[in-house]
Amino acid sequence: MPYASIDELESALAGASYLPDRGLSTALYLSLKLEKPLLLEGEAGVGKTEAAKAIATALGARLIRLQCYEGLDVAHAVYEWNYARQLLHIRAAQEGTVDEAELFGPEFLIRRPLLEALEAEEPVVLLIDEIDRADEEFEAFLLEVLSDFQITVPELGTISAKQRPYVILTSNRTRELHDALKRRCLFHWIGHPSLEREIEIVKLRVPGVPERLAAEAAAFVAELRLLDLQKPPGLAETIDWARALTALGTQELDVENVSATLGSVLKYHEDLLSVRDEALAGLVASARGR
Amino acid sequence: MAGSAVVSHIVTFGRVLREAGLEVGPGRVADAVKGLDAVELARQDDVYWTLRQTLVSRREDIEAFDRAFDAWFLRAPLKRPGATKEAPPKRGERRKGATPGPGSEIDGGETSLGAWSHEELLRTKDFASMTPEEFARAKKLIQAIAVARPQRRTRRLRPDSKGRALDVRGLVRASLATGGDPVHRAFRSRSEAPRKLVLILDVSGSMEAYARAMLLYLHAARGSGRGVEAFAFGTRLTRLTHELGSRDPETALAAAAKRVMDWSGGTRIGESLKAYNDEYGRRALTRGAVVVVLSDGCERGDPGLVAEEMARLRRQAFAVVWVNPLKGDPAYQPLAGGMRAALPHVDRFLAGHDVASLEALGTVLGGIERRHAA
CATH class of the missing domain: 1.10.8 (Helicase, Ruva Protein; domain 3)
Known part of the structure; x- marks a missing residue:
């Protein structure tokens, strides 16, 4: 936790060209301090996504963004196997036999935002943008990830976060989010600025x-x-x-x-x-x- | 750690919020205490934000939180916005007032008939003329109505031997056995999921005889799966999706009645639809959804606004259905200003005065296609 007070955080954000009001800086400060994900809601264009970008800049962390949409699944959010490469590999090794374990090794894995955030060595800000657009099944899956900060890839085993990413979720409220997910998060409603x-x-x-x-x-x-x-x-x-x-x-x-x-x-x-x-x-x- | 005085203060404040209808669990209270520990207690705005961000999780609750905060921490007089308005009728209260005399006569006449026809009669009895006993039995029938929903195609692909998209993942696995030659091909196709369903119920005075039955229907629909949104309006719009989420219908109805401020009051259909379009339609809630308006169309305001807002609704929705209990009467003509203004923008116009017509509504919703003629 690099900031000793809300004022300190505010000046760091101003350095990243972002001027939050007191409510938003309190929310960002508390979510860093309590190590809880922050759920930001508000009308379109009030700066929800910008807030995540600014805090990443201020913290000197890498921003990893997962844009949600209807039908978003594990293959696009967590990982996918690089099938083209796997096929080439099987062809290249025609003579010998290909071991399945080899084929499903890390070099054939395509890392999507969630896995990338968990595996990161450096500090990261994970932005889960417009979570309300994703299906409820995905929300339930996300809930699991946010409680344990680990993901199981059947072929590789369980991958745990090297360090807890700082998580910001945004929602445009096209639907009500699940209570269980909300319980994990601090909540802040962003209104229009003065x-x-x-x-x-x-x-x-x-x-x-x-x-x-x-x-x-x-x-x-x-x-x-x-x-x-x-x-x-x-x-x-x-x-x-x-x-x-x-x-x-x-x-x-x-x-x-x-x-x-x-x-x-x-x-x-x-x-x-x-x-x-x-x-x-x-x-x-x-x-x-x- | 914060002093124990602060802790007990926050615990009590949590109880105040619960009484105001917020869901404040022990986890939230613990977060609030931890949060206060991290900020300047001398700064009132920091204390306000910390408590709001840890204890509130829905925008709808912010207003109630603000009132409680003002009363609790600033010692402002507690304003009760709902106190001046008429309280929603308690369950069965209205019906309790009806004299049971003539009702028992009908019951007596029917005892010779079998249970099946008993139920059949109940299905086609107008909600407005039911005795309390009949309504209690009808309630069970409404709860049991299966609300069918039209399907939409999803982006997600599922394995399907008749599908048209190549399943590359399956292909790689199968190719292992044949040295990388894709001999056996697997296919995938798009699957289907239920469409969003938005129900908007008129609970104004003129709908009083039907509002409870329809609210039960909303509860049944809410339980039919994901993607169902429920609203009620008289003079103002209230979102009831959360309140109707409870499994038990009585709990759900009580929660809904608590939330609706203008039960059995005036009607402002146009303005309520406008509130819906502005607040929820803009956030794409309507897009691709089947929208059902349950109202008698008796508008006190400007019918022009009803037409305008219905047009707006229809531009975004997959289909718009209007359910009017008055349509149960064969002699009914949609002459009321609001109803006449709305009709050109409605895909299906249906009755909803008895159990059978609500069941029919479910069937219609299941088979609805875009742009039906009214």
Whole structure:
């Protein structure tokens, strides 16, 4: 545990270009301290995945990411045998006989993220991204891995973690996760950042953004979130947008440059239609007025 | 280690949270104590976050946690948001009020008939006209309804001699015997899994006579396997998936009734569907799912909103089914504003006024295909 306090962790994360609020830094700190996996939930684009990347950078650890999807199975999450190589090996050894034990040795094993994380010699951050998308069977399997930090490969035996990886799970809540899994984890819900923090984050993440533009863009997005939109923009959208505006040499918002670039903030056609003309002019005026 | 005063404080706080409906086991309390040991107790925000992150595991519980935290640690007056609203009727309370007189007459008339026809009669009796005894028996029938679900193809491949994808893993093993020549080929094919099922139940005043039977149906459906989500609404939407997860129907119903704040109140179908689309549809819960709305379609709000939100729902769902208990009456015409607005966006429109029609619903769900005509 390299950090003696939450403040220390916060400054390390700031060094990795990540500005968490107090709640998130407390969560990261506690999960390091209590050696428990951290489950992060929140709307899309609030920085769940970014948090894992930042803590890996801050810790000087390697980030290993397992992206979950429906139908994810052991072959894609843990290991798979390199069949093509095995076939070649059998052909090459035509003369002699091939021993099955030889064929299922470590050199024919393809390591997928979970096994890679367990076998790592150096410190690793294991990011299990969008766990809610995986099937429940896989969740149950994961629960086993997270309790013992070991995996059994039938042909090789049980492989135990050389050291406990630091685990972060994210979920978009498309379904409720199993209680047993939640019991293993600390839980943190990430909301949208405050306006001041969002301005700070934009300035940190978008090099060369004019001070005034950062403030106006963040204020504009904050206003958008109050509207009744199908997909309110997240922090990721604010950053993308500020980047686009900066690339266009924009110094401050006006109706023209906002309408030209609004597509990087609002991703639904209906949402774009609802923020037009007077509504748009009003939003620009109030974002500039502060 | 934290002082014993802190420990007993947290243990008591855990009990307060349990009373507020949170699941706080001893493991969580131990984590909270360990966590507090690691942070500055003088900083109130650090204490708040530590307790929230160790004791809460669902977003829905954050509000209740915040209230309890304020009351417990900040000595703020405990607000009870549910206190002003009418409490949900306890099990059977409403039916207890009905005089058992005329009901026993029907029972008396039926004793000569066999048990089979007894049950048959019960199956086609409108829930609204059942006596408490009949409802108690009907309950068993509803619980026993097997909820069939349509299948979808999965990405995962299973061994299948008639499959079309080559099973390379099997091939390598088989080739060992033939010196690396793939003589015996094994195949795999995609397998099938049940589709997601989303049930949205109207528990407003006008649905009162049917809501309990339908809630039982939701519980039965929830028990049919993975990927079932349940919601209830009157004026606001409540997710009941977790509450209905309990095996025992009585426990599940009690938990659900505790969660639903607006039982037997007004109806806002459009806004409730909008809340569903905004909160859950956006997170892809609807995508590829069969969505069943159980409501009489009596909307107090704007029917235009109902149409808009149903259209949104249908764009994402695999199929949309509307179950309306009023449709059990042969003379019923869907003239109510909300119902009329919703119909163009519904794939199947079914009755749900008795046990038989709920059983039929199960069959329809099992065989549903995309884009049926209503």
